[in-house]
Amino acid sequence: MKKVVIIGAGNVATHLYQSFKKAKQLDVIQVFNRNFEKLHFVKDEEQKVSVLEDLKEADLYIIAINDEAIEELAEKLYPKKGMIVHTSGSQAMQILSKFENHGVFYPLQTFSKNKQVDFSEIPVCLEANSEENLEFLKVIASAVSNRVFKVDSEQRKALHVSAVFVNNFSNHLFTLAADFCKKEDLPFDILRPLIKETVVKLESLDPYAAQTGPALRNDQKTISAHLEMLDGDRKKIYTILTESIQKFHGKKL
Amino acid sequence: MKKVVIIGAGNVATHLYQSFKKAKQLDVIQVFNRNFEKLHFVKDEEQKVSVLEDLKEADLYIIAINDEAIEELAEKLYPKKGMIVHTSGSQAMQILSKFENHGVFYPLQTFSKNKQVDFSEIPVCLEANSEENLEFLKVIASAVSNRVFKVDSEQRKALHVSAVFVNNFSNHLFTLAADFCKKEDLPFDILRPLIKETVVKLESLDPYAAQTGPALRNDQKTISAHLEMLDGDRKKIYTILTESIQKFHGKKL
Numbered sequence: 001m002k003k004v005v006i007i008g009a010g011n012v013a014t015h016l017y018q019s020f021k022k023a024k025q026l027d028v029i030q031v032f033n034r035n036f037e038k039l040h041f042v043k044d045e046e047q048k049v050s051v052l053e054d055l056k057e058a059d060l061y062i063i064a065i066n067d068e069a070i071e072e073l074a075e076k077l078y079p080k081k082g083m084i085v086h087t088s089g090s091q092a093m094q095i096l097s098k099f100e101n102h103g104v105f106y107p108l109q110t111f112s113k114n115k116q117v118d119f120s121e122i123p124v125c126l127e128a129n130s131e132e133n134l135e136f137l138k139v140i141a142s143a144v145s146n147r148v149f150k151v152d153s154e155q156r157k158a159l160h161v162s163a164v165f166v167n168n169f170s171n172h173l174f175t176l177a178a179d180f181c182k183k184e185d186l187p188f189d190i191l192r193p194l195i196k197e198t199v200v201k202l203e204s205l206d207p208y209a210a211q212t213g214p215a216l217r218n219d220q221k222t223i224s225a226h227l228e229m230l231d232g233d234r235k236k237i238y239t240i241l242t243e244s245i246q247k248f249h250g251k252k253l
Numbered sequence: 254m255k256k257v258v259i260i261g262a263g264n265v266a267t268h269l270y271q272s273f274k275k276a277k278q279l280d281v282i283q284v285f286n287r288n289f290e291k292l293h294f295v296k297d298e299e300q301k302v303s304v305l306e307d308l309k310e311a312d313l314y315i316i317a318i319n320d321e322a323i324e325e326l327a328e329k330l331y332p333k334k335g336m337i338v339h340t341s342g343s344q345a346m347q348i349l350s351k352f353e354n355h356g357v358f359y360p361l362q363t364f365s366k367n368k369q370v371d372f373s374e375i376p377v378c379l380e381a382n383s384e385e386n387l388e389f390l391k392v393i394a395s396a397v398s399n400r401v402f403k404v405d406s407e408q409r410k411a412l413h414v415s416a417v418f419v420n421n422f423s424n425h426l427f428t429l430a431a432d433f434c435k436k437e438d439l440p441f442d443i444l445r446p447l448i449k450e451t452v453v454k455l456e457s458l459d460p461y462a463a464q465t466g467p468a469l470r471n472d473q474k475t476i477s478a479h480l481e482m483l484d485g486d487r488k489k490i491y492t493i494l495t496e497s498i499q500k501f502h503g504k505k506l
Contacts, residue, residue, distance in 0.1 A: 067472070067474075068472075068474065090475050090478060108443060108444070108446070108447055109446060109447055109450060110447060110450055110451065110454070110465055112454065112458070112463070112465075115454060115457065115458075117450065121446050122446055123443045123446060123447075125443075147443075147446070149439075149443060151439070154437065155437045155438070157478070157482060158433055158434060158436070158437040158439065158482070159434065159437075159439065159443065159444075160479075161433065161479045161482055161483065161491075162430035162433050162434055162444060163430075163444070163447055164466055164467065164468075164479065164491075165426045165427075165429055165430040165433075165490075165491075166426060166427055166430045166444055166447055166448050166451065167447055167448070167450075167451045167465070167466065168464070168465060168466030168467075168468060168469070168494075168498070169423075169490075169491075169494045170422075170423035170426050170427070170448075170451060171451055171460050171463055171464055171465075172460075172464065172468075172494055172497060172498050172501070173418045173419060173422050173423050173426075174418075174419055174423070174455065174460035175460040175461050175464065175501065176418055176497070176501070177415035177416075177419045178459065178460055178461070179461075179501075180411055180414065180415050180418075181411060181412065181415055183411070184407065184408045184411040184412075185408070186402075186404070186408055186411065186412065188459060188460075189376075190361060190376045190378075190402060190412065191361070191412075191415060191416070191419055192455065193361070193362060193374050193375055193376060193400070194361055194362055194363060194376075194416055194419055194420055195419050195420070195423075195452055195455065196452055197362060197363055197370065197420075198363065198419065198420045198423060198424055198452075199448055199449055199451075199452045201363070201365065201368060202427065202445065202448065204368060205365070205368075206431065206441060207424050207425075207427035207428040207431055207441075208428050208431070208432075210365070211421070211424055211425065211428065212363055212365075212420070212421060212424075213417055213420070213421030214417065214421075215417075215421060215425075216421070219320070219321075221320075221321065222320065222343050225343060226413075226414045226417065229410060229411070229414055230414065233493065233496065233497040233500065233501075234497075236493050237418075237422075237493055237494065237497060238414075238417070238418075238422075240486065240489050240490055240493060241421075241422045241425055241490065243486065244425060244429070244486040244487075244490060245421070245425050248425070248428065248432075248486075
């Protein structure tokens, strides 16, 4: 059994704790958070820690805290024999370079507090400062996920920005559409099946092939009618995305 | 049994034919298309028609052809006792006003040729030139779908533009992300679980509440790092969507 310490009490830390606890090969021995109260999700009282000096020896320390706070925490953390990793998509591996064995364990998913996720389906992107450490991380990651990838820092940055496009930005498009429907006394529910199918389609088609709509058809009449209904940011968003679809699919405006 | 004639042979016409055939209360008696060859999806040879004069009397004629072609077809169509509807999200009901009984039967979904859909889940948006005709359309729509809505022309326009946001535009964001990953030798598969969860989340949260990411957190360090990695349309899209998220959620840039 590999001994693991989790550092943090946010969404990522909570979900890591829950999935690690289920893995037979892993033994979560402690969970650290400066604010003790937030460790309510940890079942065993003795495993809760709020002072860094109380951390025990472990095979792996996973830092799952806000991106901006990782460097500061790393400074305060005493050197350990065990490996130290962070879980951030945007931070370089090097911010942990003071530790002999270090790396990144980046789960590419959106986590919400009260929403269960199946961790076995989550891609875990690994990086380490040696081949040996990478192999070690693979063993850990494979204990909780079926999708383990070796991803270097440049690739991880590309994934992080891609995640913003596919998750944050598409969710905002859904928000704008929901708001638009609300103004016309239409329930958001009426759009749900379309949103669902947009994603289900991608199981059999890649998104380039799945593209449809007035921009792709270069249907200027519909595009003009839509633009007349929009203003402000919504109009700007419609215009730039229509242009981008047309350029990307090789059609001229 | 209500006698139905379908006009068209594209994706919408094909899916309507398939679901109408299964409904006990409906009898598809003919399917019309100028190009006879494209009616290959119609099982009964005698039901295929390519000359408008050959159309029989029916209770309902559903025009499921390209938006731009509806008016021209309506001009050529002899007046009928039966009701005439189109299936377009963007066209006014009035383009069918020469017919005594007319309306709109707009299924709010994205249809692909070789992709089955469960029609019972598709919202069908109805409009008619009289209460009686609306009731008639409700009977038809309820025979194939569990989600039947009365939607006037203004509301239908709002839905159509909303559909572009939630389907066409989000799919384009997926395309841009897939392309970005490809450049970094990463498979699109690595993003699929995140895309799926983005939509699964909406079963329990509305999109406004589901918003996460650097724009919402006003995490300028991450936003700047992302912008440095992007150029052209991708940079413009990132900027406008980040601004829009911040304005919408009440945060200042």
